[in-house]
Amino acid sequence: MAQPTMQQVAERAGVSLALVSLVMRQAPNVSDYRRQLVLEAAAELGYRPNVLARNLASRQTSTIGVVLNDIHNPFFAEIIDGIQAAFDEAGYRVLIGNGKRSPSGEAEMIETFLQFRVDGIISAGATMSMSSIEAASESTKIVVVGRSSRSQLIDSVNTDDVSGARMAVDHLVELGHHRIAHIDGGTGAGAEARRRGYSEAMTDHGLSAEIVTAGGDFTESGGYLAASELLSQSNQPTAIFAANDLSAAGALHRVEDAGLIVPDDVSIVGYDNTALAAMQHLSLTTVNQPRDELGRLAVRFVLERLRDKRTDSVHHMVAPTLVNRKTSSRLTTGAAT
Amino acid sequence: MAQPTMQQVAERAGVSLALVSLVMRQAPNVSDYRRQLVLEAAAELGYRPNVLARNLASRQTSTIGVVLNDIHNPFFAEIIDGIQAAFDEAGYRVLIGNGKRSPSGEAEMIETFLQFRVDGIISAGATMSMSSIEAASESTKIVVVGRSSRSQLIDSVNTDDVSGARMAVDHLVELGHHRIAHIDGGTGAGAEARRRGYSEAMTDHGLSAEIVTAGGDFTESGGYLAASELLSQSNQPTAIFAANDLSAAGALHRVEDAGLIVPDDVSIVGYDNTALAAMQHLSLTTVNQPRDELGRLAVRFVLERLRDKRTDSVHHMVAPTLVNRKTSSRLTTGAAT
């Protein structure tokens, strides 16, 4: 397992250590002749740069750490694509860490990345405290995505969840619904804003008396349980707005279990527009978060700090859109209040 | 962004560099008094070990790289859980790399991990050539999971896909089906064995004349297209066995699009038993791969090589099981051949 070093490459090529280093870093001022010599020696030995030594000496890693709140949530997994594409272009490698849906899990991954001295960190859907993240920002460039923030220290990229939630409610109201319940996302990222958007929109429509929120947690089972709670009430909702697609799927199942038809008896609207919602078997009406764009913007912000030395924080909001699929429909007159 | 070093901690605590190092590594032979001194100084400075320097000096990283063929495929994402849990116990940190569903993407991640000199690599669902993986095994301990292998150099953990596919066919035959088609996984990991198990089982049941395979690629859209192909044939299948849950979901949708009822008109069986299949709205009959066990075994094998210095390769097969849900049912007499 002992790996060849530059020293050995140098000896084999009959040149100095420094020359090998120059070749490995694609330096311009090296004669073609010696460059070939070095390259051949390296290939013969199966030399591979030791990134630990390189990073230690150069004081930079060209590596970005991405910590996902939950690798199982398609929303976070889909943000990765934009991040990876953008960093590939910029010449950075990206390492992924799983936060295991807990603040401590996220904190551990951030600590690990800091110990590795990564050049930057993107935290997707962080549930850990903002102050902990700010503490980490003393050591590296860090931007949060999918979570609102007004921090003076770190950048954020986020969907305008308040208006996203409003879109969901507006859509349902247009379809004639009044008894619109909300399954929220508990303490998850974005849950608070969606809750607020829901309440505001209901109030604006003169439906403040109909506001009903059941507690969820961004998981399918959480959505199932929350829907149970909603169905057992005397005044069953004719429509449910769930804080994300996963919980919408859970609610959908619970409603169908009760012998009700979606959307005829109950309309359901999700949030995120993940691949799950797009699955045609589900075909969930939902609020789209432009995941690729979120990822790319996050990358742009860390690059701005890295290359342009920007120091003031920026908070970017992207606009959600409603995706009308098959789980929502006009309220049938028989079911009206 | 300049980080404090041990040197600074040492000066502040009024002790030697080496003493600080001992404290940081939780060495036993340090007086409580000085240990406190060092710990306090470190805390005051916000000292954080530089893992690059530490790993360089100690020649080990206590880090494992996990490369996922596709972070979006729930099967791979779910293997991570077992891996992380097992490595947490063993005191290793795990970094995740996304192979982006391509051999070159996987190769790049492996190269990155090798440059980081990780102590071991677990590759889940690798589609890159076995010889490339073997080449990497000269530099670190590497085990593949979810992909068959008979390599003399590297370990593998895999579900017995041949018998898993057989289970699916046996199940359908028991339900009275004869015209059982297969949507395969193309060049994906495990696809070949599942194709073989399907053919063998069909032959064993005297149904070799009914063998029909449509090309898929382990994605939902691939399953949808393959199902289209199957439905357009003169002799429509009464049952479809898809090589994974994702393509089964795609097929399910295509069948329903055709106005057919699942399972009344067409039964569908998937493979993997991911959270997707378990989603009650889908409720897919499928073949279970024990993902947690697969992950834990993979970890065990790299630890055996790391700690017990095992050098001969081991190939472990775990047994699949059939999970009977709602997408398969007895063939109705009217539809019989």
Next chain:
DNA sequence: TTGTATGCGTTATCAT
């Protein structure tokens, strides 16, 4: 128990 000195595999500065 604590300190000194050397090396880990690079990068980078300064000569030549």
Next chain:
DNA sequence: ATGATAACGCATACAA
């Protein structure tokens, strides 16, 4: 264009 050589931040024999 190429070569010495001093960092980089830490671990680790070895000495005290």
